[in-house]
Amino acid sequence: MTSDADLEAFGRALRHWRKQQGISQEELAGRADLHRNYVGLVERGERNASIKSMFKLAQALGISVAQLCSNLR
Amino acid sequence: MTSDADLEAFGRALRHWRKQQGISQEELAGRADLHRNYVGLVERGERNASIKSMFKLAQALGISVAQLCSNLR
Numbered sequence: 693m694t695s696d697a698d699l700e701a702f703g704r705a706l707r708h709w710r711k712q713q714g715i716s717q718e719e720l721a722g723r724a725d726l727h728r729n730y731v732g733l734v735e736r737g738e739r740n741a742s743i744k745s746m747f748k749l750a751q752a753l754g755i756s757v758a759q760l761c762s763n764l765r
Numbered sequence: 766m767t768s769d770a771d772l773e774a775f776g777r778a779l780r781h782w783r784k785q786q787g788i789s790q791e792e793l794a795g796r797a798d799l800h801r802n803y804v805g806l807v808e809r810g811e812r813n814a815s816i817k818s819m820f821k822l823a824q825a826l827g828i829s830v831a832q833l834c835s836n837l838r
Contacts, residue, residue, distance in 0.1 A: 698816070698817060698820040699816060699817065702809050702816050739778050739815050740815045740816055740817050741815065742813045742814065742815055742816070743775050743813055743814050743815070743816075743819065744771060744772065744813050746816065746819075747771040747837075752813070756837060756838050757834050757837035757838065758831075758834050758835050758836060758837050758838070760834075761831050761833075761834040761837075762774060762831050763831065764820075764829060764830035764831050764834075765830065765831070
């Protein structure tokens with residue numbers, strides 16, 4: 693079954709790529725046109741983001757969705 | 766900007782992998798514990814699925830999220 697472990701794994705991937713870009717959660721949120729608290733919630737696996745938000749976040753990080761998800765089981 | 770083109774691209778990827786497994790939308794929905802109409806809506810880019818649903822769908826297809834998203838920009 694799917695569990696919150698999946699959301700946590702997605703959040704860790706997002707954080708990994710954000711840190712690689714050297715930008716803050718607030719900066720990422722601004723670039724992606726998402727709420728400032730939203731990125732933190734997603735990174736901690738506390739928010740079940742949508743596919744559209746996933747595309748926005750990847751785009752704001754300058755990577756593809758394929759890259760963002762490249763280590764997800 | 767993100768557009769419905771992103772949801773359509775995700776839907777095409779989902780359909781690609783479902784057809785490769787040779788199963789129907791209904792069969793996939795059953796395996797993923799999702800509503801029977803849901804898979805069709807997602808495949809047509811008419812529904813903004815969640816990250817959790819993405820994990821469920823990949824698992825039901827016997828592939829990783831990384832594979833499911835491997836061609837998404």
